[in-house]
Amino acid sequence: MEDVETRELRYFVAVAEELHFGRAADRLGIAQPPLSRAIRRLEHRLGVELLERTSHGSRLTPAGEVLLAEGRTALDAVAAAARRAQRAGPKACLVLAMKPGGDAGLLPAILAAYEQSPDALPVEFAFSIGDRGAMLRDGRADVGLLHHPQNDLSGLATEELVVERRVVALAESHPLAACDELRMADLSAEEIPRFPEAARPGTGPLVGDVGELMQLVALGRAVALVSESAALRPHRGVVYRPVLDATPATLVVAWAESSRSREVAAFVTAARRAASEEASGTS
Amino acid sequence: MEDVETRELRYFVAVAEELHFGRAADRLGIAQPPLSRAIRRLEHRLGVELLERTSHGSRLTPAGEVLLAEGRTALDAVAAAARRAQRAGPKACLVLAMKPGGDAGLLPAILAAYEQSPDALPVEFAFSIGDRGAMLRDGRADVGLLHHPQNDLSGLATEELVVERRVVALAESHPLAACDELRMADLSAEEIPRFPEAARPGTGPLVGDVGELMQLVALGRAVALVSESAALRPHRGVVYRPVLDATPATLVVAWAESSRSREVAAFVTAARRAASEEASGTS
DNA sequence: GTCCTCCATACCCGGAGGGTATCGCCTCCG
DNA sequence: CGGAGGCGATACCCTCCGGGTATGGAGGAC
Numbered sequence: 001m002e003d004v005e006t007r008e009l010r011y012f013v014a015v016a017e018e019l020h021f022g023r024a025a026d027r028l029g030i031a032q033p034p035l036s037r038a039i040r041r042l043e044h045r046l047g048v049e050l051l052e053r054t055s056h057g058s059r060l061t062p063a064g065e066v067l068l069a070e071g072r073t074a075l076d077a078v079a080a081a082a083r084r085a086q087r088a089g090p091k092a093c094l095v096l097a098m099k100p101g102g103d104a105g106l107l108p109a110i111l112a113a114y115e116q117s118p119d120a121l122p123v124e125f126a127f128s129i130g131d132r133g134a135m136l137r138d139g140r141a142d143v144g145l146l147h148h149p150q151n152d153l154s155g156l157a158t159e160e161l162v163v164e165r166r167v168v169a170l171a172e173s174h175p176l177a178a179c180d181e182l183r184m185a186d187l188s189a190e191e192i193p194r195f196p197e198a199a200r201p202g203t204g205p206l207v208g209d210v211g212e213l214m215q216l217v218a219l220g221r222a223v224a225l226v227s228e229s230a231a232l233r234p235h236r237g238v239v240y241r242p243v244l245d246a247t248p249a250t251l252v253v254a255w256a257e258s259s260r261s262r263e264v265a266a267f268v269t270a271a272r273r274a275a276s277e278e279a280s281g282t283s
Numbered sequence: 284m285e286d287v288e289t290r291e292l293r294y295f296v297a298v299a300e301e302l303h304f305g306r307a308a309d310r311l312g313i314a315q316p317p318l319s320r321a322i323r324r325l326e327h328r329l330g331v332e333l334l335e336r337t338s339h340g341s342r343l344t345p346a347g348e349v350l351l352a353e354g355r356t357a358l359d360a361v362a363a364a365a366r367r368a369q370r371a372g373p374k375a376c377l378v379l380a381m382k383p384g385g386d387a388g389l390l391p392a393i394l395a396a397y398e399q400s401p402d403a404l405p406v407e408f409a410f411s412i413g414d415r416g417a418m419l420r421d422g423r424a425d426v427g428l429l430h431h432p433q434n435d436l437s438g439l440a441t442e443e444l445v446v447e448r449r450v451v452a453l454a455e456s457h458p459l460a461a462c463d464e465l466r467m468a469d470l471s472a473e474e475i476p477r478f479p480e481a482a483r484p485g486t487g488p489l490v491g492d493v494g495e496l497m498q499l500v501a502l503g504r505a506v507a508l509v510s511e512s513a514a515l516r517p518h519r520g521v522v523y524r525p526v527l528d529a530t531p532a533t534l535v536v537a538w539a540e541s542s543r544s545r546e547v548a549a550f551v552t553a554a555r556r557a558a559s560e561e562a563s564g565t566s
Numbered sequence: 567g568t569c570c571t572c573c574a575t576a577c578c579c580g581g582a583g584g585g586t587a588t589c590g591c592c593t594c595c596g
Numbered sequence: 597c598g599g600a601g602g603c604g605a606t607a608c609c610c611t612c613c614g615g616g617t618a619t620g621g622a623g624g625a626c
Contacts, residue, residue, distance in 0.1 A: 004365045005288050007614090021573060034615045036573060046365060048372040055572060055623035063371040066544070070364035070422075073541040077360040081353035082287045082329060088346040089331040139353075155540050157437075257438045258356040261349070290583095304604060317584050319604060338592035338603060 002045055006078050009071045011038045012050065016068040019057050073137070073155065077258070080139030084259055087142075094121045094263050097132040097141035100210055104162050104229040104251045106274050107145075113270035119262040129195045129209065136256050143267050147227070148250040157260075158252040159268055161275035164227040166246040169238050171220035181242045191222040214238060227251075251275075285328055289361050292354045294321045295333065299351040302340050356420070356438065360541070363422030367542055370425075377404045377546050380415040380424035383493055387445050387512040387534045389557050390428075396553035402545040412478045412492065419539050426550045430510070431533040440543075441535040442551055444558035447510040449529040452521050454503035464525045474505040497521060510534075534558075 014024040015035065025032040043050050050064035060068065087093060103110075114120050126141045133152050135141040146153070148160075168187060170177045176186060192204040193213055205222060207213045216222040218237035227249050231240035253271040255264050297307040298318065308315040326333050333347035343351065370376060386393075397403050409424045416435050418424040429436070431443075451470060453460045459469060475487045476496055488505060490496045499505040501520035510532050514523035536554040538547045 003289055003293070004361055005290060006286060006361070007288060009361065009364065010286070022571090030614090031616055032572090033574075033576095033617085036575095038614080040574085046369050048369050050368070053573060056625095057572080062375070063368045066371040066542075067364055067368035070360070070367050070541050074357070074360035074364040077353070077357035078287055078289070078292065081292065081350055081357040084353050085333070085346045085350035086329050086331050088349040092345070154440075154543070258353050259349075260437070305602090313583090314585055315604075316586085316606080319606095321583080323605085336604060340603080 004042065004045070006075060008038055008042050009075055011035055012042060012064075012067060013071050013075065015039055015051065015058070016060055016064060016071075019059065021058070076134075076138040080137065080256060080258070083139035084142070092121055093124045094143065094267060095124045095126050095141040096267075097126045097128055097135045097144035097146075099129055099132065099145075100127050101230055101233065102147070102227070102251075103145055104164055104227060105232065106161065106251070106271070106278060109274035109278060110267075110271045113273050114267050117266035117270060119266040121263050133254070136254055139256070139259075142259060142261075142264055143253060143255045145271075146252060146254050148252050149247070150249055151254075153252070153254060155256075156254045157257045158254040159272060161251045161253055161271055162279065164229055164249050164251060166225050166243055166249055167228050167231050167240040168243050168246075169214070169217045169224045169226055169231075169235075169240055171218055172237050172239050174220055174223070174239075176223075177239050177241065179241060181244055183245050184243060187223060187225075187243070193222045193224060287325070287328070289358060291321055291325050292358055294318055295325060295347075295350060296354050296358065298322055298334065298341070299343055299347060299354075302342065304341070359417075359421040363420065363539060363541070366422035367425070375404055375546075376407045377426065377550060378407045378409050378424040379550075380409045380411055380418045380427035380429075382412055382415065382428075383410050384513055384516065385430065385510070385534075386428055387447055387510060388515065389444065389534070389554070389561060392557035392561060393550075393554045396556050397550050400549035400553060402549040404546050416537070419537055422539070422542075425542060425544075425547055426536060426538045428554075429535060429537050431535050432530070433532055434537075436535070436537060438539075439537045440540045441537040442555060444534045444536055444554055445562065447512055447532050447534060449508050449526055449532055450511050450514050450523040451526050451529075452497070452500045452507045452509055452514075452518075452523055454501055455520050455522050457503055457506070457522075459506075460522050460524065462524060464527055466528050467526060470506060470508075470526070476505045476507060 011024070011028060014028050015021060018024040018027065021036055021039075022032050025035040028035065039050065046063075046067075048063040049061050050067060052059045052061060087095070098107075111123060114123070126135060128135060132141070132144045132146050133156060136144050137155055144156075145161075147164075148158070168176075168182060176182060179186070193207045193216055194204050195207060205216065207216060213222075213224055214235045217224050218235065225243065225246060226240075228240075228242075253268055255268065294307070294311060297311050298304060301307040301310065304319055304322075305315050308318040311318065322334065329346075329350075331346040332344050333350060334341045335344055370378070381390075394406060397406070409418060411418060415424070415427045415429050416439060419427050420438055427439075428444075430447075431441070451459075451465060459465060462469070476490045476499055477487050479489055479491070488499065490499060496505075496507055497518045500507050501518065508526065508529060509523075511523075511525075536551055538551065
């Protein structure tokens with residue numbers, strides 16, 4: 001069987017996402033006829049129909065659904081290979097993906113421990129609020145600090161660091177601020193902001209970063225569930241209250257399984273050490 | 284950045300494995316000059332040197348090492364996407380990779396449970412002695428029964444089924460057959476056969492399948508460590524003795540994380556059920 | 567029926583990918 | 597020390613694939 005080129009996969013993914021050859025061709029920066037031919041050629045080579053063409057758009061066949069899912073991960077893997085090879089050049093570094101403030105206060109200890117490793121590289125930070133898992137999968141980052149179950153960890157290797165209880169950020173003047181502790185049910189009527197990348201749809205206002213989020217909270221226009229360590233950084237006009245029945249967030253160090261280099265392993269070890277020392281120190 | 288095509292990755296992997304442009308080109312079925320150019324182009328596009336050319340062969344740079352490892356998994360992912368899409372066509376089926384006899388006796392129960400699932404597909408068997416993990420990674424199979432820690436499970440999702448103690452197969456006439464139980468040290472002087480695909484190198488004779496293996500054992504020319512369930516299938520002239528300090532083998536059901544289809548999930552559920560019923564039934 | 571939308575077909579062109587011949591360079595050996 | 601051989605790079609040519617434009621045909625909306 002002839003093998004599939006990444007260009008063909010990118011083309012198919014574009015069509016499968018748009019369900020429209022014209023728009024997909026537009027997005028890919030090519031004309032529609034070559035795109036149609038490329039998809040037909042791909043279907044013929046695989047011996048499977050991928051799309052049901054109707055006169056108003058197209059639909060995915062079961063095989064198309066499979067190729068969309070698997071093709072995305074394959075494209076991620078190819079991109080990861082290229083990016084990680086690039087970074088392994090003379091000015092090698094380790095890219096850490098994390099949410100600003102999403103380190104449960106462990107970052108200094110982790111970095112200190114990592115820098116003492118003989119395999120340590122300079123660490124670059126890739127701050128991102130929403131897509132840290134994707135950054136690990138497609139090679140934009142090498143290791144990440146992310147949260148379970150808030151982040152999708154599939155396809156990643158992980159190690160748990162600490163479990164963080166979740167607290168709610170409220171305006172000082174908010175009625176609920178009078179309570180010492182809350183339950184999720186108490187928040188059902190509140191506006192909970194969302195970041196644009198958030199997978200789960202909601203009704204809250206969209207915010208771009210943590211600063212905007214806290215601004216909204218301080219104004220009393222919204223409330224926000226955050227990790228308990230975030231409450232250590234006070235914000236003017238905002239108070240924090242524990243939420244008893246919120247599912248706790250587990251901070252994990254994550255990495256792509258295909259990149260089990262010494263450098264990544266050293267970072268994971270450093271993170272593990274920092275977390276366990278933190279746990280024994282504060283207990 | 285221009286993206287990397289799978290052809291370029293295949294070319295690079297071939298060169299990186301052969302460390303010789305001529306042999307690699309031969310293996311790829313092309314001439315040497317186009318291959319050299321393709322690699323140079325790839326290096327230039329990534330902005331990194333991948334190989335150190337010497338007059339007697341080539342060596343991998345650190346970036347080349349990274350691209351070799353990541354490129355292999357990327358190629359596997361692309362191949363997996365193509366194969367799984369092909370199989371999702373009209374005559375869809377679920378391919379199960381397993382070692383002959385490597386099911387700890389669970390296979391009938393697993394299949395019975397799976398066939399009752401509403402998502403069940405016809406099951407095809409892909410018997411293989413050595414590379415079942417690779418079959419899952421590159422899409423030749425959808426689910427597999429493999430053993431931890433004998434198999435490399437990296438890049439796969441797994442669920443443990445049963446822990447099997449290991450026993451040694453001996454010829455009836457073998458001196459050690461007189462003992463009721465053995466230790467690994469007792470076997471240190473014995474010939475332990477290897478399958479061609481076995482990663483860990485050894486000195487034992489090469490065997491192609493389980494039949495050959497048992498033949499050798501019956502002749503007293505070798506001994507073999509096998510799972511305790513294998514001892515249930517008697518073989519003429521062969522006896523089994525427990526090995527107290529052999530690390531036990533855990534039978535796991537494994538699948539590629541990117542193919543979390545309903546069919547795969549149903550099979551995993553069936554395997555889990557069969558294993559737990561087996562455990563409670565025999566306890 | 568008549569548009570309109572969407573995908574497929576027909577045809578052409580440029581350039582990337584592959585082949586052959588040859589060179590430059592290093593190593594090894596006589 | 598010099599020639600031979602092996603290895604990768606370069607030069608040059610050609611083919612065919614990937615992409616563009618123009619147009620056709622089918623199906624739904626009104």
